[in-house]
Amino acid sequence: MVTVLGETIVIAPTTRNEGHGKLVLEVDDGGIVTRGNFLSIVTVRGFEKFLVGRAMEFAPVATSRFCGLCPPTHATASSEAIERSIGLNPPKDGLLLRELCNIGNHLHDHPLQQVLILPDFVKDVEKSKEALIRIQKMRRIGQYICGVTGGEAIHSPYIRIGGMYTNISEAARNKLIELLGEFRKYHDVQRKFMEDAFAASDVPKDLGVIDVDMMATDLIYGRSDVYEKEYYPYYSEMLPANYYGKQIGVEACTIIPMIKGKIIDVGPKARLSKFRGYKEKGSMAINRARLEEISIRIDRGLEILKQLDTRAKTLNKPTSYGTGRLGIGVNEAPRGTNVHMVRVDDGRITYYRALPATAWNIPVIGKATEGSHYKWAQWVMRSYDPCISCATHMLVVNDGKVIEERWMSPGGVP
């Protein structure tokens, strides 16, 4: 619903995105957005609070229920954070399998975004139906990979502290190789279809072009050590009421996380910019980067399947149950860098925090709507593919100020 209140346009709820979002846009006489705000109005379920006191094994199970679009990334980041807190290394093949599970998830989730933006770019009913069938065929394969490696396609229970619960069989490996080949065929057709549709659309060239720093820890899987060294020392956050202003911010349900005191852009474009020298800017660049990312993930999936030893063990048991040290686990989710932080003491969680990808992007989306007509605001929002349920689990530690710059101690974060 679009409501006009003087110079302010309110779009709530936003459509064709996960969860409940709201756009509050200040516009000039020509309808150009001068100040854009995007906020989450999903109620806060309070995971970070109810995890305190629970056994560590519960954390990957619970946090994968942050989000049904990208559950493996949360289970992975959560397990990794706990592993780093208690000092446990999963076996090599466990890590490969975990990465494969995440790739399966990306291969269902990236095409899903195409379902959501399809009505914006394709008007022909028959053509969009054909595309929809193609996308669903791709998603079936992605979810199948995730299900075989993770135990279930949604909320994979085999992602455990210390690796993966069980290895896959040789027959499953062969089947997955075959399916990835099939996936590539659909994707080649679909990628061309989407790129043609993007080229034919009348989206303004400078839509969503902003000057905001970008963050990525890896091209595909995510690296906790990179986040710990390059970003964590500069982390700060703000309450929404302070960031958006009291009037708008009071109903916002996410904290504004920042690096070096500024908001930061994460996701496919950030990953490709940092690791592949991708130069494009703006909303359409994100849509195109997402297509490129699918191709990269198919290749990596096949590489993992070739390397994986299906007879090797995939799970290491904990030898210690933690002394309350902070563990940071980072995974690259389909939508960007996903950070989990935990302290485990004697097998129980004493502190939990999560900064999912969309949490970083929510303020960036608002900013990216500025400078274009408000009718494009939802197009900008959809290019980031926000997953708002994910983002709504926040807690303020340091209001708007950078935590002092510091060097990492050799044993990780003290």
Added chain:
Amino acid sequence: MKKPKFAYVHLAACSGCEISFLDNYEKVLDMLDMVDLEYMLLLKDATEIPKVDIVFVDGAACFQSKEAVETLKKARENASYLVAWGGCSSTATINNFSRGGQLPQPQHESYPPINRLVQVDAYVPGSPPGPEMAYNVIKAFVEGDLDYLKYLSSYGGGFACGCDMWKNVVDNSLCIGCGACAMACPTRAITMELGRPNVIFDRCVKCGACYAQCPRSFLPTDAIKKMMKKLMEE
């Protein structure tokens, strides 16, 4: 015959049930042939819940959010048949653990199963339920298959837990040791020990899938006979 109108209402939850709904893959198009999709924020631009014949409610309404409670009430008012689709609406599942206190909205602390706020006609527990359940429920509704829906409407919903198996089945000497509960558990929190379910509570998310799947909690004989007959014909 006119096609029934369908709406999908999403409250506080993870969207996994929405994805499960979409994981019918190509069959989603068949589902959308059976009913007219009037409202689903994930797929459609409609922003007001219209009058419909059947609504799927996914997620729990937060007691401390006026908007969430009103959305749920509106879904009930505007629909003749309300399905609690998925764990968070049927049994509140992971939301049962919520205890509030988290900024920026520390007052959000209670997420009861939706049957404490509105009347529910059918429950599909599970975190998430299998995709084919969405297909089956819609098909049964369109065809007026009451035998199938009876199974879903007689499950009471509300707070569920792995211990339902102990309390209601094992403790009444009803368990046959089939392992359906362990197979149904989405978090693998149930193992079969000495032929009886053993619940690992540190993994249980309280979705109720185990008890709903237990053949001794409810045995839909008529529906099974009908399905077997149909399979034989095919």
